Each structure stands twice: as C-alpha cells, then as structure tokens.
Amino acid sequence: MAGRQFVKVYLDLMSQPCRAVLIFLKNNKIPHTVVNVALRKGEQTLPEFTKLNPMQKVPVMEDNGFVLTESDAILKYLATTNNVPDHWYPKHPEKRARVDEYTAWHHMNTRMHAAKVFMFEVLLPRMMGQPTEPVKIEKALVELEGTLDKLENMFLKRQAFLCGDDISLADLLAICELMQPLGSGRDVLKNRPKLLSWRNRVQSALADSFDEAHSIVYRLRDKSKAKL
Numbered sequence: 001m002a003g004r005q006f007v008k009v010y011l012d013l014m015s016q017p018c019r020a021v022l023i024f025l026k027n028n029k030i031p032h033t034v035v036n037v038a039l040r041k042g043e044q045t046l047p048e049f050t051k052l053n054p055m056q057k058v059p060v061m062e063d064n065g066f067v068l069t070e071s072d073a074i075l076k077y078l079a080t081t082n083n084v085p086d087h088w089y090p091k092h093p094e095k096r097a098r099v100d101e102y103t104a105w106h107h108m109n110t111r112m113h114a115a116k117v118f119m120f121e122v123l124l125p126r127m128m129g130q131p132t133e134p135v136k137i138e139k140a141l142v143e144l145e146g147t148l149d150k151l152e153n154m155f156l157k158r159q160a161f162l163c164g165d166d167i168s169l170a171d172l173l174a175i176c177e178l179m180q181p182l183g184s185g186r187d188v189l190k191n192r193p194k195l196l197s198w199r200n201r202v203q204s205a206l207a208d209s210f211d212e213a214h215s216i217v218y219r220l221r222d223k224s225k226a227k228l
C-alpha cells in the first residue's frame, strides 16, 4: 500500500511479552522497526512514551497511526492483519476460542506466577541490595507449580501444543514467561518431562528467533552461575 509504513514496536527484551511480540514478527518475517525502551533507565516514564501509553508499559505497537498496547491484543492484531500461517491464531471458531481461552487465563496464572519468582530472585534483590526471604520464594514456587500442573494436565493433556497440534500465540506467550526465571539460573521446567518436551517443540518451531530474543535472559543466567 502506497505510503504505508512498517509496523513499529516499542520493546525492552528483558520483558516477557515484548519477546513474544518480537519473536512473532521475526518468525513470520513481518517487516517492522523496533524502538528500544530501557525499563531499567525508566524510559517508559518519559513524556513522549507516556503520550503513547499512559500505562507506561511495554510492549506498544504502532501501525500507521494506530496505537495498541497489551501483548495479547498486539499479537492477535498482527496475526489477523498479516498473511501468517493459520495455526498461530486459527480462523476456525472453536480452534480460535481455544487460543482465546488460554490467553485469558495466561495473565493471572502463567505470567503472574513465573514473574513473581523472577521478581523475588532477581529484581527485588537488585533493588533492595539483599536477598528475598526464602519463605517468600518458596511460596511463589508452590504457586507456580500449581500453574505448571494445569499446563500439563489441562492444556497439554491430549495434544502437542497448548491449544492444538501446532504452535499458536498461546505457546508463544507461555514460553516467554516460563523462560524468565532462568535469569536467576532457575529452570522451572527441569523436573517436568512433559513440559520439557513441549518446550523443545516450541523452540524448534520458533527456530533462531527464540534464542535471539532470549539472549538477554541467557546472559543473566550465565552471570548468576558465575556468582555461585
């Protein structure tokens, strides 16, 4: 389309939903430009960014003047406005509803519980200059285990991916959250053969875009190992 510009995304790759958006764009070869918003420097609070997203959070997407926040909405918008394989966000109503079912559940479960472990093991100790009380970490881990049980026993019960036989937006959002605790050297899927096989399938489907987006998490993991 004449005059149409590349979709622009505002990201910090330390953020799980930002990695999901970038992986989707790269994996589907959707032309895009990335604007880095360094959360550690507070760039999300700068006036220009606040104008774009008053909630002061990343990711944000801008497509020809249309500004959208929330990774879930951004991914679904990108999947429906670009010619991408149907498995990402199927047109079939029931298959699509399965993806919507997971993504509605995701934020208060997979995301909330995995992010809490990361916050207690990496972010808070950095901000406060001292480790989080072990009892708090234990509690967060127990909550995360409950979510991992549901991923295995409900979503992956009879199928290779969370919402069907092929990768969808649900797997992408989930994997980016479950990789985050690796920042402290903790692999939360370590003792979960079913979820480990799922991670391998997701990783193979995402090819290079997965490792590229997660290189920042790998660097953090390697630094945490060096400290041990």
Ligand SMILES: N[C@@H](CCC(=O)N[C@@H](CS)C(=O)NCC(=O)O)C(=O)O
Pocket: 014, 015, 016, 017, 039, 044, 056, 057, 058, 059, 069, 070, 071, 072, 107
């Ligand atoms: N529900 C939102 C969550 C966005 C979000 O919480 N972003 C975090 C990074 S993961 C952020 O920008 N935090 C900056 C802040 O709260 O100051 C989504 O899925 O896009």
